[in-house]
Amino acid sequence: MDFLERLSDRDRERFLAAATTVRLARGEYLIRRGERGGDVYRVVEGELEVIDGRQQPAVVLDVIGRGQMVGEMGFLEEQVRTADVRAAETSVCQRWDRGALIKVLEGDPAYAAVFYRALAGLAVDRSRTITTNAMMGALAGGKGGGSDSAAQQARAISGRVKGMMADIEPLIRRDKPTAQQKLRTALHNFQGELEATFARLARVDQLAAGGEVAADLHPYVMRSHLGEIANDRLEGWVGDGGTMAHICAHRPVGDGPLGEMIDEWFLDLPTSRALRERRALAGQLVTESLPVNPPSRVLCIGANSASLLAPELDAIGRQGAEIVCVESNREALTVVDADLRSRPRTLKVRLVQDDVAALCSGRARLQYPPQSVVVVDGLVEYLPERVVVSLVRDLIARLAPGGRMVVTAMAAAPDELIFHHLLKWPMTRRSLATFRGLLEAGGLEEVRVYEAGSAGLAAVGVRPLV
Structure with a gap:
């Protein structure tokens, strides 16, 4: 989903009105890895590449086209940039200065709630894309870095729970109570493994691992009604009560018996x-x-x-x-x-x-x-x-x-x-x-x-x- 589509018409107008313009020649860098910053950018014309220059040849982690945003992770986390961003062709971008934007958000908390929620959703989507492309780059011959190792650990964890789900689905028809207990045990173990793995990873590697797990388990998550509505719509906060209505009703719904069981697990989480x-x-x-x-x-x-x-x-x-x-x-x-x-x-x-x-x-x-x-x-x-x-x-x-x-x-x-x-x-x-x-x-x-x-x-x- 385009970032601006996550905002109301009024909020979109306010956001765009605060932008300045940046022009880039082909190959010129907009963001450098390791720099401190937090400005946010949107491509108006042209195309940008998010690259990992630690590998030779460099791996293109993401391509940012017209209307897309970049820089949101640095803005949200106030940390150094984790990748380089350069112009793949002559490009024009809109720029929002972090300090000026924060002043606006501090003076308008309700608008800030919309903005931060939308930007967090964009960051989650971006981490998934970057993870997929990083792994493709590694398979194509690039040298694996820390994120590759983190993604491999994540795939091993999600692979185990996927294997369990594949075994459990046919068991449901023969012995549903046993299948239900096996699924709960598998998901509980998966949650514990995920938490232990993330505790050992740096922040950038957590993003890679999280994106890999999300992509790997997405088909199963979407079989749960909560997984479907939470992934398909920007929910969970004031303005759209679909997710909260389902959580409060506490009635599992899903695609088939397995989807219903996964939904029940989600609804019973702390x-x-x-x-x-x-x-x-x-x-x-x-x-x-x-x-x-x-x-x-x-x-x-x-x-x-x-x-x-x-x-x-x-x-x-x-x-x-x-x-x-x-x-x-x-x-x-x-x-x-x-x-x-x-x-x-x-x-x-x-x-x-x-x-x-x-x-x-x-x-x-x-x-x-x-x-x-x-x-x-x-x-x-x-x-x-x-x-x-x-x-x-x-x-x-x-x-x-x-x-x-x-x-x-x-x-x-x-x-x-x-x-x-x-x-x-x-x-x-x-x-x-x-x-x-x-x-x-x-x-x-x-x-x-x-x-x-x-x-x-x-x-x-x-x-x-x-």
Whole structure:
């Protein structure tokens, strides 16, 4: 998927407006391996090559054509460049200065959530392409480097689980319980092997290994419904509830019995369980945060934040509350409307299609009175720390003095590699103490953070009275 297609029309316009132009002659380098940097580029005319010059002849790892981006890994990770990028022909590129772009993102946290999520998805796709081409180069006679070795280790791991799946599929028809147990054991062992292997690898080699595993197991992952929707659509955050709806329903679906079993395994992973438990806990915190004296006003930042209130509608309705959900995606608002359909008559719900970024920064089309509670679910795990602080600071202004903010995040889990590489769902995970510190840095007081399962976090904090 083209990076710009991952953005809304409005976000796309804002992003393109911040670009400058770079012109390259054939053979001229845009990025050099080992350099520090973080600028992001997009090809307007011509073609670029991502090359590994450590091998002779050099291996072309990827070809970047018109409309494609490059440099996203350096931007996300703030590390030295891991490959050279040169012009394969006379080329024109758009350039986004890292420092200037970060300032924009810090001042517009909701836009930052869209941007970082989209850029992370692009980075996952790029790692797969680079891995495939690196291996082709090695087979063609190039000298193998560390990434080749990492990819070979990864293929050995995925090869074992593929062999097990091939043996298990015919067993399902004869003895489904035994087949199910064998599959769970095989996938559990695969997860453990993957984690142990990645712990020994450098970051660049982790990308190679992750891309190889993802490519090798892709046909099996896509037989799971969760694998299919997570890979085919940019999901998992506010704006598209398909993935979260499937995780919360916890009803395995797949292509045939094997696909259903793989889906069941995905749905039972610690992160999946934590997402379900986190949503339930956040809903309870919202109910507990409502003031004693009605009317109460609850502002939900994005569709996910509103949908998590569905189990709490009766309790919230008894407070004579009004729920406002601000979401830029019309389809997502339709999902919220269905989720909140069984609300009591005492509960008012307003679904507003508006720019969440504009709301956070005080530029919304509509004006909202001071809120009793502001809910932020499914955003923090896609934002760097400084943008989280900016988001909290901006949203505090939407609260009445003494009002409360409910915010969710994700903590570390042993299945991070599965979500990142197989499901294309990268998240920034934080400790409980770090999460609390970010909320306090944003201006919240009396912050309490609760664990939801082994990997979920939900917090509530108070706007100061003065």
